[in-house]
Amino acid sequence: MLSDRAVLAEVGRRLAAHRLRLNLTQTQLAKQAGVAPRTLVRLEHGEASQLGNLVRVMRALGLLESVNSLVPEPLPSPLQLLKLRGKQRRRASGTRGGGQSGPKNAAHQGEGGRWVWGDEGGGGRRSGKAARAGDDQ
Numbered sequence: 001m002l003s004d005r006a007v008l009a010e011v012g013r014r015l016a017a018h019r020l021r022l023n024l025t026q027t028q029l030a031k032q033a034g035v036a037p038r039t040l041v042r043l044e045h046g047e048a049s050q051l052g053n054l055v056r057v058m059r060a061l062g063l064l065e066s067v068n069s070l071v072p073e074p075l076p077s078p079l080q081l082l083k084l085r086g087k088q089r090r091r092a093s094g095t096r097g098g099g100q101s102g103p104k105n106a107a108h109q110g111e112g113g114r115w116v117w118g119d120e121g122g123g124g125r126r127s128g129k130a131a132r133a134g135d136d137q
Helices: 004-021 026-033 037-044 051-061 064-070 078-085 128-136
Strands: 107-109 115-117
Touching: 004 037, 004 051, 026 037, 026 051, 037 051, 051 064
Parallel strands: none
Antiparallel strands: 107 115
16 A cells, blocks of 8 residues: 555656656646646655646646546445336236237236236136137037
C-alpha cells in the first residue's frame, strides 16, 4: 500500500511524462491549464495542491477522461440490482387473441363470452373421455 506522498509523487511523475510527450514546457502547459507555473511544478513534484488545479492540468493534457479510471462510477450492490430489476415473468401466459393452445384444461371462451376452464360443466369444451363419448352418439 502506497503512502499519500508516494501516490502524489507518482501522479506528478506521470503528469510530467505526458507533458514531455506533448513536447510542452512547464510554462506552456501552465498557461494552457490556467494555473501558475509554480503550481504545475508543485504538482509534478508530488506536492499537495488543490484538486481544481489537477483537473485543469489534466484537461490541458487531454487526460480528463482518465478520471473514470481514477475514480470509477460505483456499481450497485447485488441487492440494489434485484430491486432495480423489478418483477420478472416466470411463466408464459400462452397465446392471446382467442388462439387455443396448451393443455386440454387450459382456459377458453365459453358461452356468453366468459372465460371458463375446460373441466367445468355446463358449456364449453369437454375433457377427453367425455368428448369422445359424445362423438360416438
